[in-house]
Amino acid sequence: MTKKETDNKTTQLRRQGVSRRGLFKGAALASGAAAGGLVSGIIPSPFTPRAASATDKPLKLGFQAHRTGIGAGYGRWYERTTKAAVKLINETGGIGGRPIELIVEDDGTDPKRGAEVVEKFANLHKVDFVFGTLFSHVVIGSAPRAGELKMPYFVVSETPAVPNGQFSRYVFQAGTSDVRSQMTAIAKWVLDKLGKKVTMIFPDYAFGYAHRDYFGAAVKANGAEMKELIPIPPRESSFTKYFPRIPSDTELLYHVMVGPGVLTFVREMGEHFGNNRPQIFGFIDSLEGVNIASPGLEFLEGTYFWEGFPRYADGLPTRAADFYRQKVGMTDTGTYVDDPKDTAYASHMFGCWETLFAIKQTVEQSGYVDPTAKDKAAFIETLENIRWFNEGIEHPQGHKLFRGGSHQAHAEQYISLVENQRLKVVHKTSIEDSLYEPEYDYTKQPL
């Protein structure tokens, strides 16, 4: 974030009569109060409802889940996290006094079915809000239909398509940050600490290009040097022939390989470098849901990863992280409590939890009752005016700056070192680190 951006943001906050420091202090107090509430079994919300809802009928939430198809692994953990959050909310008074009725529809990780699911939620189930879509292409297939149906739609994806203005005023990403902000956030620390002569290895398609372009820009902005860009064709299953292209004076190797070839990639990279290697940084997306202590991944020892939410509990946990882990059933080592071999999708699934609490906060503040045009407008405008989601039980990953214009949350990010075959957080970025010039302002669209 440039100084100018920081200044602009601070000015904006001051105009609202509140300093950021004060907000964070308030958040910490709220979290403390909530933690205190746990002892007595009552979890007070730090957000006082404007008024108890005029009805106690259930609030219907449509959960668009990747239950089948290529997203099913993520879907299992998204479901667990969602159900844990819904259970907690319902046990503690619901949303504005109304219990949540959760309706799960499977989109098969298929964009076309995603749009059909949105239609079913709107026309058949008549839900109040829809949330949960992860895979970018499914978001891009589904979100436009939500806009047409004027259905408030919360993606939990990291897709930059929300903040860059591809959708409508009804589409939000309030529970998790987008990839551009993640890369922007980690760049300075990574380049300062790990090395300024960079080689990037990335898959040769749009996902890899996003990393190449966003991180490439950060390399330039931070006065570092891009030594080599090595795109790998998506079909490749052996990578040995690409490693000799890494310049010998590379200080930092940035890798973002995904798909079934990742484990082979790591092994072959280890075989190539032996004990003499540059610093290595990657995105945990490559190994989300995979035990980092798996045989074959030994070479990752001493390398660094971005994490959205720390898989292991040690190393800069937020105050509510333990509570969240306990409710979701995720152990301190990032596995399921009843199945120690089931590694969580920790860096992504917290977004479901936080999205549900963002919806709760907005419903309670806006006085939303029914899916009428008037209530929806009040809901959307209220959300667009929320600036902070404060760290606490509702937001265990950390504080979120919510940009109402771009409908995008900006979060603190984690950088972890693989040490003794565990991920140990070594740095937490600030929210300022993740900011970039907003690309779009949805509030200019009519409702």
Add this chain to the structure above:
Amino acid sequence: MARHIQRSGGILPWLGLWLLLPTSAFAHATERGVILLLPTDLYIGGGAVVVALTFVLMAAVPATGLNALERARCKLGSAPAWNPLMPSAATLVIVLALIATGYLGNRDPLSNPLPLMLWTIWWVALTFLHAIFGNLWAFLHPWRALHYLLTALTPLDRWRQIPPMSYPEAAGYWPAIVLFLAFAWFELVYPAPQDPALLAHAVIVYFLITVTGTLLFGLETWLRYGEIFSIFFRIVSWLSPFGLDEEGRRRATFITIPGMRLLDVGVLPLSGMVFILLALSSVSFDGFSRTFLWLDFVGVNPLEYPGRTALIGINSLGLAAVFGALVSVYCLAVTLGHLLAKSDVPIGTQLGCFVVAIAPIAFGYHFAHYLPELLLDSQFTLRALSDPFALGWNLIGTRDMHVHASIVTNRTSIELIWNFQVVGIVAAHVVAVAIAHFLAIRLYARPRSAVLSQIPMTVLMIAYTMFGLWLLSTPAAG
């Protein structure tokens, strides 16, 4: 990127938009990633060698030794023959209840009993049980009870004994082939075969088709030629060591060497041959359609698998093409064998005879392909059965049971499953080679002709072993 879009042509034009956008990627590193670390080439080569050695061994064993194997059977007991109306009625009640859950239960296909019971318990687990215990479906199918109920009423009562139409002999298994193609397309190509309500629709449609068939042509006739699952399960049950002999009004149960009952099947008509090859080709295509090779061939970036809807057209063609290709190579192998053996047995007889040896391979593929799904989704099934209508019930105490998903994601069990899959595929081909040899000895007067006739078929089976193991080990989406 532009190359991909251009190559995909009319198949995926609407995908162009998102393919051009920066996206996050969540393609799996596990499952197939773990298998890629294994020496899969050695497994594939080893499997091929085992199948080849089976051929050599069979050729070396004298026919008398083989005859002894063929005759080895032991009677276990006998009981009066009966028409199992009660099991059929029980199944009918269960199916009707499942249809109700499809419409009224949870919308999540992993929480609704209908898709789980149908795709996991019935289509996968029950198939496995048929290979072990024999033709259970003949006792369990719901059609007998349904037919009995419908023909209890006037004016349909007279159709119970004398159906209004006689089944045209020329039709053979062709209606079943058409229906099985539709079933395979629904399972493998249609975007939402697990959607509970859609699946309930599909089950009702199939019920209507079957009821029509049984009423028009008679229950036993339609079960023999038109009801695809009666045919499929019958084929799988040929692998079972348990069989039934009719002894007047009694039925005797016997046990024999697994696979030997395939020798009792006889010569199938052309349509029977096509049905077996269709069963094998459909499960083969399901694996093939997820491989990076296929996706790249159809212009899809395998790391951005676009979902089933985008691939309906090309996968429909692919399913048909693999079916056509398998029929072609099978016919070619048998014809070449016919020429090598200088046989005077009609080629049609040979085609209908040797296809029986394909049945074990169809089952081997079914086993290997669906094993991980069975291990995972059977747990979801148990959970769903406790609360079939999403009313908060806990009928069998499993509602809150944890699903151990790590069984398909952690390295130890992935490797264990892979080894079971390899054994399944290789064993299926070993049985296939052995059975084909038995059949050849019966068909040809001279042992030398029998061996020569089987060379092309053995080459095909070695190739299919390697193909099967490659399917399970090559990079795949999902």
